Amino acid sequence: MAAIKARAQDRTAGTGMTYPELTRQTRNAGEHLHHFHGGLRLRHNKKISCTRPVERPPLPECLVVPLQQHAGGPAEAVVKAGDAVLKGDVLGINVEQRSARIHAPTSGTVQGIENRPMAHPSGLVGPCVIISPDGRDQWSSLDTLPDWKSMDPQTLSDRIRETGVVGLGGAVFPTAEKASGGRVANVHTLIINGAECEPYISCDEMLMREHPDRIIRGSCILRHACGAEKIVIAIEDQMGAVQRAFETALEASGAENVSLVKIPSIYPEGGERQLIQVLTGQEVPLGSLPADIGLVCQNVATAAAVADAVLEGHPLIERYVTVTGEGIREPRNLLALIGTPVAHLVTQCGGYTEAATRMVVGGPMMGYALASDQEPIVKASNCILVMTEDQVTPPQDEMPCIRCGECARVCPAQLLPQELHREIRNNLWSEAEADRLHACIECGCCDFVCPSQIPLVDWFRYGKDELRQQALDQQAADLARVRFEARERRLERIKQQKRERIKLRKQALSNRSEQQKKVAAAVERASNRKSGMTEQGSEE
Amino acid sequence: MLSDISTPVLLLSLLGILFGLGLGWAARRFRVEQDPVVDQIDALLPQTQCAQCGYPGCRPYAEAIASGEADINQCPPGGEAGIRALADLLGREPKPLNPENGVEKPRTVAVIDEEACIGCTLCIQACPVDAIVGASKQMHTVIEEACTGCDLCLPPCPVDCIDMVELEPRLETWRRSRPAPKIALREPA
Numbered sequence: 167m168a169a170i171k172a173r174a175q176d177r178t179a180g181t182g183m184t185y186p187e188l189t190r191q192t193r194n195a196g197e198h199l200h201h202f203h204g205g206l207r208l209r210h211n212k213k214i215s216c217t218r219p220v221e222r223p224p225l226p227e228c229l230v231v232p233l234q235q236h237a238g239g240p241a242e243a244v245v246k247a248g249d250a251v252l253k254g255d256v257l258g259i260n261v262e263q264r265s266a267r268i269h270a271p272t273s274g275t276v277q278g279i280e281n282r283p284m285a286h287p288s289g290l291v292g293p294c295v296i297i298s299p300d301g302r303d304q305w306s307s308l309d310t311l312p313d314w315k316s317m318d319p320q321t322l323s324d325r326i327r328e329t330g331v332v333g334l335g336g337a338v339f340p341t342a343e344k345a346s347g348g349r350v351a352n353v354h355t356l357i358i359n360g361a362e363c364e365p366y367i368s369c370d371e372m373l374m375r376e377h378p379d380r381i382i383r384g385s386c387i388l389r390h391a392c393g394a395e396k397i398v399i400a401i402e403d404q405m406g407a408v409q410r411a412f413e414t415a416l417e418a419s420g421a422e423n424v425s426l427v428k429i430p431s432i433y434p435e436g437g438e439r440q441l442i443q444v445l446t447g448q449e450v451p452l453g454s455l456p457a458d459i460g461l462v463c464q465n466v467a468t469a470a471a472v473a474d475a476v477l478e479g480h481p482l483i484e485r486y487v488t489v490t491g492e493g494i495r496e497p498r499n500l501l502a503l504i505g506t507p508v509a510h511l512v513t514q515c516g517g518y519t520e521a522a523t524r525m526v527v528g529g530p531m532m533g534y535a536l537a538s539d540q541e542p543i544v545k546a547s548n549c550i551l552v553m554t555e556d557q558v559t560p561p562q563d564e565m566p567c568i569r570c571g572e573c574a575r576v577c578p579a580q581l582l583p584q585e586l587h588r589e590i591r592n593n594l595w596s597e598a599e600a601d602r603l604h605a606c607i608e609c610g611c612c613d614f615v616c617p618s619q620i621p622l623v624d625w626f627r628y629g630k631d632e633l634r635q636q637a638l639d640q641q642a643a644d645l646a647r648v649r650f651e652a653r654e655r656r657l658e659r660i661k662q663q664k665r666e667r668i669k670l671r672k673q674a675l676s677n678r679s680e681q682q683k684k685v686a687a688a689v690e691r692a693s694n695r696k697s698g699m700t701e702q703g704s705e706e
Numbered sequence: 707m708l709s710d711i712s713t714p715v716l717l718l719s720l721l722g723i724l725f726g727l728g729l730g731w732a733a734r735r736f737r738v739e740q741d742p743v744v745d746q747i748d749a750l751l752p753q754t755q756c757a758q759c760g761y762p763g764c765r766p767y768a769e770a771i772a773s774g775e776a777d778i779n780q781c782p783p784g785g786e787a788g789i790r791a792l793a794d795l796l797g798r799e800p801k802p803l804n805p806e807n808g809v810e811k812p813r814t815v816a817v818i819d820e821e822a823c824i825g826c827t828l829c830i831q832a833c834p835v836d837a838i839v840g841a842s843k844q845m846h847t848v849i850e851e852a853c854t855g856c857d858l859c860l861p862p863c864p865v866d867c868i869d870m871v872e873l874e875p876r877l878e879t880w881r882r883s884r885p886a887p888k889i890a891l892r893e894p895a
Contacts, residue, residue: 234877288880593787624885631881638879639752646753646854649835650763 189460192446195355196398196427200447202440204576205432206611208531210404212368215490218498220372223514229271229297229505230542232284233258236266236338243295247278252306254481257295266340267330269481270306271503274299285527285541287534294542297505308479314387319349322391322476329475330482330545335359335436335465336528338546341388341472344462348392351457356394357445358385360401360408360466361429363436364529367549369486370466372499374401374408378415381466384473386421391472392462396423399466400441402431433531434609438463440578452605487543489515493522493552502543508550509539521554530557531610565618573612573622579605583612583622590629595636603629744772750791754783755834756856758808763834771796782808783855814855814870816848822867829859829868 183191234240241258245251251270258268274297281291314322327342348356358381362370374381385397401408405428412426429435429444439450442461450456456463467486474480483504490497495516502511508525512518526533527547536550573583581602589598603626612622747768754764759780761767770776771792778792779801786803793800803810818829818838825843837853840846859868873879 240877284877286877287882288875288877290875290877290880292877621885624882628882628884635879635881642851642854643751643753645852646755646835647748647764649837649852650753650755650765653834653836654763 185454185458188448188451189354189458191448192442192460193354195357195442195445195461196400196425198447199427199429200444202432202435202443202578203580204578204611205434205440206576206614207431208365208433208614210431211365211490212371215366215368215488215497215499216372218496220376220486220499220501221514222501223506223511225272225299225301225303225503226506226510227298228277228507229274229299229503230282230507231257231268231271231295231297231505232282232542232544233268233279233293233295234284235268235504235544235546236332236340237264239265240292241265241268243279243293245276245279245295247276249276250274251276251297252304254306254308254479254483256481264340264343266332267328267481268295269330269483270295270297271483271505272297272299273302273304273306283537283541285536285544285547289537294505310479311476314390314476317390319345319391319393322387323349325476326391326472329471329480331468331471331475332482332545333465334467334471334485334545334548336532336546336548341464341468342391344457344464345388345391347455348394348457348462351455352460353392353394353457353462354396354460355462356385356389356392356397357441357456357461357463358397358399358466358469359436359438359441359463360399360405361431361436361441363402363431363433364531364549365433366490366551367488367529368490369488369499369548371405371408372488373467373470373486374405375411377470378408378411379419380470380473382412382415382419382421382424382469383477384469384471385424385464387472387476388462388464388469394462396425397421398445399424399426400429400445401426402435403428404431434578434607434611437578437607437609439607452602482545485543485545485547487511487547488549488551490549491522491526491552492554492557493519493525495519504545505542507540507542508536511543511550512539512552518552519554522552523555524553524558526551526553531614532608560619562619564620567618567620570617572615572617576611576615578609578611579607581606583626586629587620587622587625590625590632595629595633598629599633603633606630741769741772744768746795747771747792750784750788750795751781752783752788752854754854754856756783756854756858757834758782760807777801777804779804780807782810783813785810812872814872815850815853816855816857816859817869817871818846818848819867819869820845820847822865824865824867826864828862828864832858832862834858 233243239260239262241260243258245257251257252273253270255270256267257270277296277298279293279295282294283289284292284294311317311325323342323345326345327340331341332338333341333344360370360374362368385399389397399412401412409426409428416424416426427445434440435444438456441463442456443449448459450459471482475482484501485504486499487502488499489511494512498515500511500514525536525539527536528534528549530551533549533551567584567587569584571584577583586598586601586603589601606626608623608627610623616622748765751764751768757763759767759776761770761776767776767781771778778796778798779789781788782803789803790800823845825840825845827840827842829846830838830840834856835852835854837849838846838859839849855870857870860870
């Protein structure tokens with residue numbers, strides 16, 4: 167909050183406006199549509215997974231629930247092997263504000279807490295709670311807050327935190343933290359992001375078609391929790407069925423100050439910053455959050471999860487997952503429990519086709535390759551995409567950059583990918599930082615258009631990690647320097663004290679020897695006197 | 707004749723004395739407490755304090771480089787990148803690491819086998835960054851965040867209970883590796 171106040175007078179980069187001015191400018195969000203720089207019109211490929219209704223697959227034999235599925239620190243297990251858990255019981259807690267709880271997706275027995283792959287691009291293993299379901303799927307006691315309208319926003323935030331709701335759009339940022347941040351920053355508009363722009367992914371679209379009422383209720387709860395006045399629901403102009411569903415649901419709900427906006431489908435419009443630019447015409451300044459200019463942005467699935475958490479008392483234990491691609495026999499959306507192995511979902515979709523080559527979590531633009539189909543679905547998994555050989559192989563090998571500038575033309579963050587690529591390749595880190603490498607949203611547009619087939623985003627991800635590591639190393643070096651210098655001072659002080667002690671002792675010694683001399687002198691004088699007296703006596 | 711030459715001589719001597727005084731005053735008035743080059747060099751060193759360079763710490767090595775006594779290729783933890791940064795700062799040619807000082811290794815931390823530790827405090831005295839805690843006849847342990855992996859605690863241990871281990875990659879510290887070019891691009895020579 168202090169940071170926000172201190173910046174009130176600062177001019178934001180690029181616009182020349184102060185933060186309060188920019189906040190006023192964003193008040194008309196959704197009234198007119200604007201453009202963001204670059205972007206691509208991609209073939210959607212969503213229909214193939216939207217023709218079948220969403221189903222809940224049968225319970226798998228075992229569920230693997232990773233304890234870290236979100237931004238912030240990992241949760242610590244509060245159950246142990248042999249414990250019986252009910253659906254919705256807490257499995258892991260983290261005391262940090264910026265973290266989320268993990269809950270049991272079904273009732274059953276905890277088999278143990280083992281290190282398993284965590285469904286993360288790193289392929290690293292981490293602690294996961296293994297649950298064998300008992301088949302009854304029995305809920306633990308549920309605590310609902312039906313009169314949330316009269317409640318303190320903080321209580322609502324706490325409920326959202328306790329139920330483990332995180333951003334389901336992909337960044338898995340704890341939702342309660344975003345709501346509290348919005349309250350502190352006095353936001354005026356809540357943007358509900360239904361612009362699912364990446365090809366193949368249709369889980370949000372199916373959710374919006376089937377449960378627009380839950381999304382609207384959740385949005386109203388979120389609006390109350392973050393202290394905003396109005397809600398703007400943004401959907402893509404190709405989603406006709408979604409629009410009809412929303413219009414009917416809006417009428418039925420009677421919610422006020424909620425507007426539905428259709429935006430043209432240009433990838434990566436579902437990105438938070440790009441969506442804000444389309445709706446308001448203003449950019450979120452680099453290094454700032456949307457809350458700094460009066461906005462909070464939440465995904466539609468997050469809003470639905472909030473409605474479940476507050477009105478039903480259900481923690482976040484399941485999500486819509488798109489299982490699609492030319493490598494899947496019956497592409498569709500499934501309502502999967504967190505922790506379900508990917509292979510179980512693929513079986514529900516008729517299995518793999520012969521051409522299946524590569525499995526990707528997420529979409530074709532931003533997803534990452536999955537090492538094994540035994541890895542679990544986590545809160546962040548929106549799509550399982552199975553691609554075929556000819557989709558994976560690039561038409562030609564990587565070639566040198568010809569500096570055509572196509573990448574800069576399509577970059578939605580207005581960066582110069584060709585320059586960044588050259589700098590990272592040649593280890594010119596300070597130059598890469600100055601060219602705003604950290605502003606890259608890794609959307610993959612530059613990769614897509616590069617005629618030389620350079621894996622630009624791979625380079626940028628590597629460069630970002632490298633810069634982060636350098637900053638960490640610098641921190642460690644600074645700490646070591648402080649500790650080294652403190653030790654040097656201490657050793658010097660101890661030496662000094664020792665010298666002083668020796669000096670004192672020497673002084674004491676010399677004092678003593680002086681006294682001894684005095685005594686000796688006195689003794690001598692006395693003995694002299696004595697001998698003198700005896701001499702005198704003998705003379706008498 | 708004599709007066710012709712004495713005027714400029716006098717004038718120049720006077721000027722000389724004046725400038726001398728001015729310079730003398732400025733040297734006192736604007737005296738730099740510490741050599742700023744030393745600070746700049748010290749900022750580039752990894753602060754491992756391992757003494758592999760032959761000096762008792764990073765700061766003393768920085769002072770030695772600044773005075774021209776030591777070369778820039780004597781710091782194994784800093785590695786090639788460190789040498790390049792020093793070369794950039796000092797306007798010299800980068801050169802390969804001097805093998806006499808050691809080889810570049812991945813970062814490690816010290817781990818004390820707490821069962822075997824006899825509590826002799828020798829490693830505590832050897833640690834340049836006070837990263838080991840413990841007391842006489844009590845078990846010692848290493849503060850992982852403060853350990854620089856300098857290996858200086860290994861030689862004094864009488865029961866050989868300290869191991870240097872590489873840090874396990876965690877989600878927060880994991881990073882992607884450099885993309886391998888799919889074809890052999892001609893890199894600049």
